[in-house]
Amino acid sequence: MGPAESGSSIEDQGLGKVAIVGAGVAGSAAAIRFAQRGAKVTLFERSVFPREKVCGCCLGAAGLAALDAIGAGESIRDLGLPTKFFRGYFQVAKASPTATQLTEEKRSRVPAVRIPIRKGISLSRAELDQHLLNLAIEAGVQVRQPCEATIVAEAGESVSIDAGTGSPETFDLVVVAAGLTGRFRQRDAGDLRWVETPNGPMGLSAHMSRDEAKEIDWKLESGEIQMHCGRDGYVGIVSLPNGNLDIAAAVHPGNKGPSGVGGGKVAIQMQTLALLLDSGLFSSSQSRKLRHWFAEVAHWQTTPPLRRRRLSGRGRIV
Ligand SMILES: Cc1cc2nc3c(=O)[nH]c(=O)nc-3n(C[C@H](O)[C@H](O)[C@H](O)COP(=O)(O)OP(=O)(O)OC[C@H]3O[C@@H](n4cnc5c(N)ncnc54)[C@H](O)[C@@H]3O)c2cc1C
Structure with a gap:
């Protein structure tokens, strides 16, 4: 049974191999956290960095506190203006x-x-994403970039991801951090699907x-x-x-x-x-x-x- 189904924490179950799809703020921060907890983490990002994206370039106090919790707050404050x-x-x-x-x-x-x-703080979004990705690499995360990931199968305790190589890799846990505009095809991925609300x-x-x-x-x-x-x-x-x-x-x-x-x-x-x-x-x-x-x-x-x-x-x- 997967962690989200059982209600117990991921830490309780042993971390194993974790795949994270998307190296935006959410994906890189999650990758750092999982690596700090001893998981073997692979982070898939389809675009080449540094890249601009639509963003107001503000990080509020709550966001900074979340980054403090993974040890990234101080160096990120150095990139910004108050x-x-x-x-x-x-x-x-x-x-x-x-x-x-x-x-x-x-x-x-x-x-x-x-x-x-x-x-x-206010800061360049391109710099923030690049900086977090660098911290993830320092934490031992393997990064595949540019590389579009697709879930191809979910069987029992594992999930397979195809990163375009033709030979899918198997993970114990997949974190989808593909953002609002992320493409994430799910061939044969059970009953998982996107639900979209009107524009x-x-x-x-x-x-x-x-x-x-x-x-x-x-x-x-x-x-x-x-x-x-x-x-x-x-x-x-x-x-x-x-x-x-x-x-x-x-x-x-x-x-x-x-x-x-x-x-x-x-x-x-x-x-x-x-x-x-x-x-x-x-x-x-x-x-x-x-x-x-x-x-x-x-x-x-x-x-x-x-x-x-x-x-x-x-x-x-x-
Ligand atoms: C007008 C506007 C202003 C905003 N202003 C702010 C602000 O000031 N402060 C703030 O905190 N937030 C702001 N936001 C919101 C903020 O941009 C998002 O909440 C944030 O980008 C979400 O981060 P994320 O990591 O979840 O997703 P994203 O940053 O979108 O990252 C997702 C990543 O996944 C990758 N990806 C997608 N699919 C795949 C795949 N299949 N395989 C591999 N990689 C994949 C994408 O390339 C992307 O890099 C604003 C949003 C808008 C529209």
Whole structure:
């Protein structure tokens, strides 16, 4: 019986061979933890690092505490800038609140709020993932990268993974840490399957260089996490240690943008983003520059519409 079925802890059952699919924060942290507990760990990651991905680049106090628990907190704090407060701008639709009708006149604004938060950090997501992977290697984890893993069979006490070599390897436990956009085919994997719920917002992020931010005169206070929220989504901005701004947004994919705006899906997301940011913080000339940067200059990372996914079926694969 697998650990998740019996309810007893993994440690109680002896760790054996553990496979972890995905070297994002969750996968690398789990790999470090299992290796520290004496497991023979193999970590599969399909992409080449360092790699950018959609992320707001903030690690909160709870995340740092979790990293402290695996001995990674201190070196990760060294990679970041402290975050100390949250400044939020909120848009409220007065009337006709559908996105298509959300024109400037119909939006009202509430004053920005400034809320102190428990100390966290902002840091490059690419650096965080690379650093955790390095710590996993130091802890004795074997890394297969780039290597897309597929569960091919679950039999009795073991699970087989095909890493594209044609000869599947067998593990006592498989941890799926493949993220929201992870592909994870499950040929012959019993009754395990993804369950998907309807589309959520689309994720977007980009880095604005220090010089571009200066040109727009977009300043953040030291320690600030800036958020702009409206009914079509939110945009979060933080300063990164190299002086760039990380701009990350989750925007509802169903909207058609303000009236009169055409273009493809990404163009619509850009318009929605610009509207969200038009929260009284910027002058009209700043807004113009921002819209230009969004549409013409920024190199956007995007996710497909975010879906909540969970595995259903027996609890052998966790
Ligand atoms: C707009 C936005 C802003 C966000 N801001 C923040 C923030 O500020 N702070 C924060 O903590 N979180 C933030 N998040 C959430 C954060 O990005 C995710 O929670 C986090 O990335 C999840 O980490 P993970 O390790 O579970 O998955 P991921 O980081 O997605 O890692 C999964 C890994 O698995 C790999 N993989 C997938 N399938 C396979 C396979 N079959 N074989 C091998 N490898 C595979 C992928 O290549 C990937 O590297 C934000 C998300 C969005 C959309």
